Amino acid sequence: MTKKRILSGMRPTGPLHLGNLHGALANWKNMQDDYDCFFFIADWHALTSDYEMTGPLQGYALDIFMDWLSVGLSPDKCTLFVQSNIKEHAELFLLLSMITPLPWLERNPTYKEQIAQLKNKDLSTFGFLGYPVLQAADIIMYKANGVPVGIDQAPHVELTREIARRFNHFYGDIFPMPETILTETSKILGIDRRKMSKSYNNAIFLSASPEEIRNKVGQMITDPQRARRTDPGNPDICNVFSFHRLYSDQQTVQSIYQECRKAQIGCVECKQMMAENLIMVLEPVREKRAYYEAHPDTVRAVIEDGDQKARVVARETMEQVREAVKI
Numbered sequence: 213m214t215k216k217r218i219l220s221g222m223r224p225t226g227p228l229h230l231g232n233l234h235g236a237l238a239n240w241k242n243m244q245d246d247y248d249c250f251f252f253i254a255d256w257h258a259l260t261s262d263y264e265m266t267g268p269l270q271g272y273a274l275d276i277f278m279d280w281l282s283v284g285l286s287p288d289k290c291t292l293f294v295q296s297n298i299k300e301h302a303e304l305f306l307l308l309s310m311i312t313p314l315p316w317l318e319r320n321p322t323y324k325e326q327i328a329q330l331k332n333k334d335l336s337t338f339g340f341l342g343y344p345v346l347q348a349a350d351i352i353m354y355k356a357n358g359v360p361v362g363i364d365q366a367p368h369v370e371l372t373r374e375i376a377r378r379f380n381h382f383y384g385d386i387f388p389m390p391e392t393i394l395t396e397t398s399k400i401l402g403i404d405r406r407k408m409s410k411s412y413n414n415a416i417f418l419s420a421s422p423e424e425i426r427n428k429v430g431q432m433i434t435d436p437q438r439a440r441r442t443d444p445g446n447p448d449i450c451n452v453f454s455f456h457r458l459y460s461d462q463q464t465v466q467s468i469y470q471e472c473r474k475a476q477i478g479c480v481e482c483k484q485m486m487a488e489n490l491i492m493v494l495e496p497v498r499e500k501r502a503y504y505e506a507h508p509d510t511v512r513a514v515i516e517d518g519d520q521k522a523r524v525v526a527r528e529t530m531e532q533v534r535e536a537v538k539i
């Protein structure tokens with residue numbers, strides 16, 4: 213039986229952190245054996261909001277590729293590529309833009325939210341409004357059956373289905389309807405207990421050195437009710453404990469759970485144990501990453517390879533599309 217195809221993308225906004233690892237990346241990795249996977253760097257998407265500062269984008273793309281490879285996304289199992297290297301996306305985006313009614317874009321919840329949130333950026337651009345049309349082009353280009361994304365992206369996949377349906381209605385049945393495959397969000401928070409995010413400056417990066425990890429973990433906010441060492445703590449609401457669940461062995465997790473509640477362990481010691489375990493778990497990732505950093509040409513070759521595979525599919529789709537649209 214042929215595998216179902218899935219596709220997802222990440223905007224290159226900087227190196228990846230533990231939140232990404234336990235969110236999207238873990239999910240992608242789990243799917244790579246069972247699905248025909250297409251994963252890409254959505255660099256044109258990054259331009260929709262960061263069109264002024266384009267300088268770091270290429271470096272970020274390379275960085276993210278290194279992170280992908282280091283955590284075990286395999287170019288033998290998946291097609292890993294960079295959006296802007298496949299110019300067909302731009303052509304399909306243009307054709308889809310002709311048939312997408314403006315109100316569909318104007319009522320897109322992500323659009324309204326971002327405009328309200330990112331007040332320091334001028335997002336009253338054509339490109340920013342058209343963001344979901346570009347995303348629709350990314351998805352249907354490869355005739356993806358499923359799109360693994362977080363809940364925030366679900367409206368975009370919904371919109372993709374509507375656009376694909378409209379295309380099929382006008383020009384013939386070319387595109388399958390892609391399903392949303394919801395990614396569970398990461399259980400760990402940033403060091404300040406907000407969602408882990410580069411822009412909050414609260415992230416622990418996959419590429420962090422042991423020193424940086426110790427330092428960041430040392431700054432983590434624990435159970436806010438536990439003011440003194442002699443106060444009992446509540447591990448159920450403590451972010452450090454969530455980390456322990458991921459990085460420490462079962463026995464350590466259990467004893468910390470007990471001892472914290474009886475004030476038999478202090479937060480400083482608890483954090484130190486967690487930091488060392490985290491450092492150990494990330495060691496193989498760090499090792500691979502060091503290799504790729506020393507051999508960026510290897511990474512560039514992997515990208516070119518993936519681009520090539522993606523391009524073959526994109527060309528085929530565009531031939532069908534041009535024939536259907538008669539242009």
Ligand code: TRP
Pocket residue numbers: 219220221222223254257346347350351359360361365368
């Ligand atoms: N919009 C997605 C994000 O911000 C990135 C993205 C672009 C994407 N094109 C895609 C995700 C296609 C899934 C499928 O995270």
Ligand code: SF4
Pocket residue numbers: 434435438445446447450451452453468472473477478479480482483
């Ligand atoms: Fe959190 Fe550990 Fe402190 Fe308990 S002892 S509050 S689990 S950091």
